[in-house]
Amino acid sequence: MYVIVEINGQQFKAEEGKKLFVHHIQGAEAGATVEFEKVLLVDNNGAITVGAPVVEGAKVVCEVKTNLVKGDKVLVFHKKRRKGYRKLNGHRQQFTELTIKQVIA
16 A cells, blocks of 8 residues: 655655654654654555545554755766856755654555
8 A cells, every 4th residue: 555645845656664854853853752643645555535626534644754855966067168167066855764654544
């Protein structure tokens, strides 16, 4: 059984026991339990339920493993040829690591 859940504006496929890296959740501490109720789709061994817009009574219970995980560095390079303009900017996205404890549907 799996569900499609919306977390911080992004959709994730969630199954029990899996790990998710989602955009940083403010105020979530390591070891805390977090519930997400915006379940968009439920697949229960082939029986698919699609929400309009969400499935009523379905939720995902997660445990916060690590509050702040930094992603890979992304380099953004701008250049205008023959003008001497070069600009290099780096960015590392902050994530929260979640472990899915239970899928209630």
